[in-house]
Amino acid sequence: MTYAVIGGGNTGQAIAGYLRLKEESVKLYTRDPNKAQRISKQGLEVKGIYSGKVILEASTSMDEVISDAKFIIISTTAMGHETIVKQIKPILKDNQTIVFFPGYWGALECKRILGEHLIKNKNITVAETSAMPFVSIADNAGSVFINKIKHNVLISTLCEENPIALSFMNRFPQLILGNSVFETSLNNSNVVIHPPITLFNAARIDASEAFQFYTDGASPFSVNYVEKMDIERLQIASRLKVNTQSILTVLNEFYDTGYPTLYEALPGLFPTGLAPTTLDYRYMTEDIPFGLVPISELGKILGVETPYTDSIISAASLLMDSDYRKEGISFKGLTKESLLSMSVV
Template sequence: MNATIIGAGNTGFACAADLARHHITTTVYSRDPAKAAKLTENPFAITGRFTTTQPLNVSSDLAASIQSADVIIVATWANVHTTVIDALRPLIHRGQAIIFLNGNWGLLQAVAAFTPAWLAKKSVSILETSGMPYVAQWQDHSLHISEIKDKVTVSTYGAKEASIKGINLLKQLYAQVIEAPNILQASLSALNPIIHVPVSLFNLSRIEHTAPFHILTDGLSPAARAYIMHIDDERKHLASALHIPYSSIVHQLATQWGTDFDTLREVFHGLPTYRNLPAPDSLQSRFIVEDLPFGIDPLVKLGEVLGVSLPYSEKLAAFAHAVFDQVPEPDLGFINAETIAAVQGTGSA
């Protein structure tokens, strides 16, 4: 099997190294030719959960990168999903699977852009996971992978054979791959936005003063925890309206790392992944720039489409956009009744 990863960042390279150690031929696409050449000519070490110095093939030619790929993995910020989808459409070959590794509504967006008829004609499948499976950080000239999730939820839409290829690839990487019964479930199960955006607002002055602290322990006040739980309750209402299985934020966070806790505070203090998470050092953090427009805003939009009242999410989005005015409101036209009706209750065909 051959795989191509679009996105030459921490997650993209962590996934590429993971694929390589499972003997899957992998190419990483970077839009920066200089970066691609440098990383190909100067292999870097992988440390942490596994160790390797195996060189990775990095290319700045998108068409050549995906030419022989069975599976294309999109590991970019959700902010550029539109650009990626537009670039891929004329290059996709029959029978390929596309996986949005970061969820955040990439599957629904791709189905709306490609259209169900086009996907059926090309026998292409779109998949997405419910969140980032890796925690990785550059250290000098090495990438340190501190965590890999034990459990990954994945939604699929499109050709069955292509979906199976994508699922089988994921099963080689992660201990437990849960195939969601509904294609909206993975995005609705993405928890980073409903944590990151409120906790960033509750700690705005500390972030602006760039004082280092651990945001999910030092920065998680009782009021912040309560607000997160209110949004999670609204997520439950959306799941009910869509007839999607719901798992609480506490249970979902704990089990995806193979543990069990009773409260949000216990999760964040009990797991090193969360306990040691540093706070953003600027307002350009992914916690804000990605998780607000492609995490919180889609929940609000979905509530509008479904007629579900989401007062906490709506107020959070309105206030966050007022405070973080550098973050434009996204075009979420793909979240509409027609597209939801087209995919609701369907999966691989």
């Protein structure tokens, strides 16, 4: 099969490198012309769980990358989803599949931008996952290190008439089928973990202090707050009749572990994860507008109070002099009834 991977960051390089190791035809899109030239000329060294040097074509031309692709994998941050979908809209071909790794409500945003008419006429399959397939880091010098494979990662499509291809599922065996894109986005573990721990360590991060994000930054009180936010997420999912599990269960299933508490799981799973050195980082700029804001907005429509989630959104917006609610996913114009009809494929 032919794949286009959109996004030349950690996840994009890891996915593209993995696919090439599996002898798939892959093209990588990046906005950085120097990165595109380096990867195309020198290849990519995959290290860690998978290893090997691969030849990989990278380009700054979106048309060149996606023109022959059966599967278009979008691995940018959620902030880039709208721009990317608008960019590929006029050049999509019949029967292509778009997959957001991970979702962050990307499938619903894609539907809004492409429109039901184009999706139906071109027979476009739109899907998203609940998480990245790997934990990885690229050194931007020619190597990408894949140090963990996530298991039991959900994938869902917009409608049952356009299921994800079996060949895609076989290529990513860590994927399991979900029931709807509401299930995938509401099971994103990042959004209830990253923002509160970041906010409660804001002074350290703002001062660019070096510390381990989970080992040093996740205190009993901050993890307790995370769990209160998680209860709000679970209540919203229940109202939507969406299958969800606690964040602790999600993490244990991702990594095939059995930690009894979230306070033990976070440093146990990520003992060497350094904290960001700036607050202008995806833990705030992505996880809040595209993770917490949708949870809060769904709560308003469904009649579920979300005081812990709302407090993080408000405090972070004030701290960063930003309007994360305005920037985020709003579900404007939707009712409880329409949400219930959309939440099951």
